[in-house]
Every structure is written in C-alpha cells, then in structure tokens.
Amino acid sequence: MAHEFQFSIVIPTYNRCDMLCRAINSVASQSYKNFEVIIVDDGNTVSDDVFNSYDFQITLIKNRTNRGAAESRNIGVRAAKGKYISFLDDDDEFAATFLNATHKVLEESLPEVAYCWSAVEHCYYDAQDLSYSSRNQSFASKYKNKEKLFESALSIGLGYGVTVKREALFDVGLLDVRYTTVEDTELFIKLLLNNHVPAVVPTVGVKIHHHNRSRMTGLEHHSKRITECKMLLSSYKGFFKQYPTLRKQLEMQIVHLSSEIEEFGQSPSKTKNYVGT
Numbered sequence: 532m533a534h535e536f537q538f539s540i541v542i543p544t545y546n547r548c549d550m551l552c553r554a555i556n557s558v559a560s561q562s563y564k565n566f567e568v569i570i571v572d573d574g575n576t577v578s579d580d581v582f583n584s585y586d587f588q589i590t591l592i593k594n595r596t597n598r599g600a601a602e603s604r605n606i607g608v609r610a611a612k613g614k615y616i617s618f619l620d621d622d623d624e625f626a627a628t629f630l631n632a633t634h635k636v637l638e639e640s641l642p643e644v645a646y647c648w649s650a651v652e653h654c655y656y657d658a659q660d661l662s663y664s665s666r667n668q669s670f671a672s673k674y675k676n677k678e679k680l681f682e683s684a685l686s687i688g689l690g691y692g693v694t695v696k697r698e699a700l701f702d703v704g705l706l707d708v709r710y711t712t713v714e715d716t717e718l719f720i721k722l723l724l725n726n727h728v729p730a731v732v733p734t735v736g737v738k739i740h741h742h743n744r745s746r747m748t749g750l751e752h753h754s755k756r757i758t759e760c761k762m763l764l765s766s767y768k769g770f771f772k773q774y775p776t777l778r779k780q781l782e783m784q785i786v787h788l789s790s791e792i793e794e795f796g797q798s799p800s801k802t803k804n805y806v807g808t
Contacts, residue, residue: 536588538566538630538694539613543603544621546574547744552581557624557738559585563631566617569610571603601706601714604689608700616697618689622740625692626652629736633694636732645699645727648684649692649736656742663740670731678774684729685777689715692736699727712756713763716781720767750795753788760785 540558544551551570558568567588570577575593582589592606608616615637619625629649636647650669657663674680687693693715703721706714722729760781764771771778 534614534697535612536565536567537613537634538563538615538617539607539611539697540566540568540617540619541571541604541607541611542568542619542621543571543573543600543607544577545572545597545600546576547621548577548581550622550740551577554619554621554624555582555585555589557626558619559587560627561625561630562627563634566630567611567613569607571607573597573599573603599708599711601710602708605705605708608697608705611697614697615694616700617692617694619737620690620739622742622744623690624738624740626734626736626738628734629692632732632734632736633692636730637694637696640730641728643726643728644730646693646695646722647730647732648687648694649732650734651691651737651739652735654738654740656740658743660742660744667735669733669735672731672733678776680729681723681774681777682780683731684719684723685716685780687715689718690737690739692732695722696727699725703727710759710762712752713759717763717766720763720770724767724770750791753792757785757788760788 542551542554555568558566564587567590569590569592572591572593574597577591577593579591582591590610592610594603594606598606604618615633617630617633633647633649637644648670650667652665652667654663654665670683674683699722703718703725707717710717764778764781771781
C-alpha cells in the first residue's frame with residue numbers, strides 16, 4: 532500500500548490551546564520532514580487560524596460532542612495517510628530528532644516489529660507551574676526474553692513517543708473506547724497478542740510535562756484507573772496467565788494507585804504528579 536506520508540502525528544486536544552501550540556512548535560522543529568499533523572479538537576475550542584504560520588499539512592477535526600481521548604485518537608488514525616502513526620499529547624513536546632530516530636528504528640527492524648517507543652524527559656513542575664526539575668527515563672534496547680520486553684511495553688503510555696504501523700492499528704481494531712484511563716495499555720496488550728513486536732528508540736524523543744492542570748494521570752482519575760486495570764485483568768486472563776509477571780505488574784499498579792488515594796485523596800486541587808500508564 533502506498534502512503535502519502537511516512538508519519539501521521541495524531542494530537543487529541545481538550546481546552547489547552549496554549550499547550551497545543553507548544554506541541555505543534557515541537558513538530559515544526561523536526562529534522563525529518565515527511566509528515567502530516569492531525570489535530571482532533573475534543574473541546575471545540577481551537578481556531579483554524581492558529582495554524583496559518585506553519586508550512587506543513589495540518590488537518591483539524593472538530594468533534595461535535597466530547598468523545599474522550601481514545602475515540603479522538605481513533606478519529607485521527609482513521610483520517611491519517613501516513614505509514615506510521617505517532618501519538619503526541621497536547622501538553623507534551625517532541626525532541627527535534629524524534630521522527631528521524633523513530634524512522635531509523637522502524638525501517639531497520641525486522642518485519643514483525645510494528646511499533647516502538649522512546650526514552651523520555653520528565654518535567655516536574657512546582658505548585659505554580661513556573662519552574663520544573665527534570666529527569667530522563669530510558670529503556671533497554673535488548674531484553675533477555677519476551678516477558679522482560681513485554682514488562683517494559685506495559686509500563687509506558689502513548690505519551691512515550693509511541694509510533695505504530697497504520698496497518699497494525701487496524702489489525703487490532705484501534706483503541707477500545709470502553710477504556711478512558713488505560714486505553715493505551717489495552718492497545719499494547721492487543722498488539723502483543725497479535726504478534727506485533729515492539730522496539731525501543733534509545734534516544735530521548737519526548738518531553739513529558741507533569742504540570743498541575745487536569746491530567747488523566749491525576750489523582751482525581753485514580754478510582755477509574757483502578758476499575759479499568761481490574762477490567763484488563765478480567766478481559767485478558769489468558770494473556771496474564773501466560774505472562775504472570777505482567778499480571779503482578781498490573782496488580783502492583785492497583786496497589787500503588789490505591790495507596791495514593793489513601794494518602795492524598797482524590798481532589799483535583801491535591802493532584803500529585805505520577806509516572807505510569
């Protein structure tokens with residue numbers, strides 16, 4: 532199948548126009564230029580004239596009603612014309628070398644490699660969102676067995692520069708909209724079950740901003756996340772029976788979320804920045 536672009540960058544957005552512009556600027560800085568951008572506006576707040584200054588193709592899709600992150604990403608994927616689909620959150624940024632490094636890994640990998648993610652820089656903000664401290668999170672590029680690789684694959688989210696072959700996404704049925712907080716983990720499980728092997732881009736490809744505005748990893752969403760983690764354990768019993776360390780990993784996630792609820796409560800005003808899927 533011929534593709535019009537090598538990459539389609541899908542950005543769902545909801546009422547964060549200032550951060551969205553920062554995200555798009557990071558795409559504009561890419562050293563690799565064969566891409567399109569698809570923005571799915573789930574809050575109907577983005578104006579077309581925001582994109583007039585950019586010299587690459589940007590498609591803006593406005594949802595008539597709020598559809599949520601999973602369905603908004605699916606809408607973007609269905610509109611995509613690229614060979615590879617890269618996901619970018621509206622409050623994060625790509626490093627300038629992200630597409631180039633990702634393209635190199637995917638093009639030089641074996642045919643069964645269908646998706647990848649990259650090392651990231653985490654930026655943790657102070658209470659006023661005025662300054663931040665940062666740390667890098669990297670991943671091994673080689674693993675001693677499949678289960679160790681899968682452990683890493685289920686420890687991340689789509690915000691880690693996840694890029695998937697378009698055909699692989701349609702092969703597994705895209706994101707499951709029944710999940711609103713762990714839809715990325717559910718997608719990764721489906722990819723692994725269908726023998727779509729992941730790879731790792733060793734260089735830092737994404738700057739993840741852990742700010743104090745509402746985020747899906749915020750404490751106010753922990754109860755929902757716990758419920759959906761339990762749904763995953765129930766829906767994919769065979770997968771977790773085959774890989775017991777992955778079941779343990781998800782069970783520990785539930786324990787971690789529960790302990791944070793107990794310690795901090797669930798008020799958005801008490802949001803604690805938290806790394807994980």
